[in-house]
Amino acid sequence: MDRGKVKPPSPDRNAMPTDLESRLSGAPTLSGRVAVVTGAARGIGWATVQAFAAAGARPVLVDRDENALQRASAALRERNVDHRTQALDVTDEAAVDAAFADIAAWRGRLDVLVNNAGIALRRPSVELTRQDWQAVVDVNLTGVFLCARAAARHMLAAKRGAIVNVSSIMGLSGGGLYPNISYQSTKGALVNLTRALAVEWAASGVRVNAVAPTWVRTDLTRGLMDDPALVARMLDMTPLRRLAEPEDVAAAIVLLASDGAAMITGHTLPVDGGYLAQ
Numbered sequence: 001m002d003r004g005k006v007k008p009p010s011p012d013r014n015a016m017p018t019d020l021e022s023r024l025s026g027a028p029t030l031s032g033r034v035a036v037v038t039g040a041a042r043g044i045g046w047a048t049v050q051a052f053a054a055a056g057a058r059p060v061l062v063d064r065d066e067n068a069l070q071r072a073s074a075a076l077r078e079r080n081v082d083h084r085t086q087a088l089d090v091t092d093e094a095a096v097d098a099a100f101a102d103i104a105a106w107r108g109r110l111d112v113l114v115n116n117a118g119i120a121l122r123r124p125s126v127e128l129t130r131q132d133w134q135a136v137v138d139v140n141l142t143g144v145f146l147c148a149r150a151a152a153r154h155m156l157a158a159k160r161g162a163i164v165n166v167s168s169i170m171g172l173s174g175g176g177l178y179p180n181i182s183y184q185s186t187k188g189a190l191v192n193l194t195r196a197l198a199v200e201w202a203a204s205g206v207r208v209n210a211v212a213p214t215w216v217r218t219d220l221t222r223g224l225m226d227d228p229a230l231v232a233r234m235l236d237m238t239p240l241r242r243l244a245e246p247e248d249v250a251a252a253i254v255l256l257a258s259d260g261a262a263m264i265t266g267h268t269l270p271v272d273g274g275y276l277a278q
């Protein structure tokens with residue numbers, strides 16, 4: 001028997017959605033796929049866009065910051081990446097539905113959605129106003145639901161698709177270094193939203209997963225990173241003794257979005273240097 005060759009699938013494995021040999025080769029399997037990333041103009045979202053481009057996907061950059069979107073688009077144009085930008089606030093229901101209809105029509109497909117847009121208001125819980133609370137819930141939780149719902153309308157019809165939500169280690173732990181209740185609550189909710197949508201949509205070939213990154217140096221954490229004593233405590237709490245880079249998170253997102261993860265759904269993958277393993 002030629003051990004180097006992969007056997008063709010037996011009839012009872014015909015349901016496997018993708019080609020086994022290409023999955024085992026380790027090569028990116030996102031060629032030509034339309035991959036939408038929210039909060040794409042900077043930070044983790046921008047790293048994810050670039051990782052998708054490197055894997056052969058066609059990124060769609062969604063962000064509410066139009067100037068930053070234009071800068072990102074210019075960088076992709078220089079590299080001849082087939083892409084599209086979409087100025088959008090993910091909390092605007094009607095705009096989300098209209099945008100995803102346009103995106104699905106752009107190349108006639110919608111394969112991947114990364115729900116990455118997120119905000120934080122780090123204040124003591126007793127000082128957090130209802131408006132503060134609601135603002136974070138609107139972006140971090142309702143915005144994720146609205147985008148997932150809009151994308152799924154197209155994915156369920158096509159009977160294929162992958163959604164990756166960006167949670168946080170703060171969605172799987174109580175934090176402790178500073179108060180961040182609305183952030184922690186919404187990121188925790190994303191873990192179960194991920195499970196529930198995964199179960200609901202599995203029969204239609206749509207997978208839903210999440211990543212839970214540790215601290216990453218981005219605009220979102222600038223205030224925290226200015227405090228060397230706080231950063232030292234973060235490192236102390238991280239077995240790998242470093243913070244995550246945006247590319248660390250992007251790599252995990254691309255994995256969950258690709259056919260290499262064809263049997264993974266409903267899972268939240270920590271990208272945390274061992275923080276949650278302790």
Ligand SMILES: NC(=O)c1ccc[n+]([C@@H]2O[C@H](COP(=O)([O-])OP(=O)(O)OC[C@H]3O[C@@H](n4cnc5c(N)ncnc54)[C@H](O)[C@@H]3O)[C@@H](O)[C@H]2O)c1
Nearest residue numbers: 039043044063064089090116117118168215216218219220
């Ligand atoms: N940076 C970290 O340490 C860290 C750790 C764990 C999880 N995360 C999560 O990763 C995601 C990205 O974080 P980041 O650090 O890259 O943040 P960032 O602030 O650098 O970038 C966020 C992007 O989202 C966009 N955005 C915000 N609200 C939006 C809205 N309503 N509609 C559309 N776009 C919107 C912003 O314009 C910005 O471009 C967030 O969900 C965040 O909670 C970050």
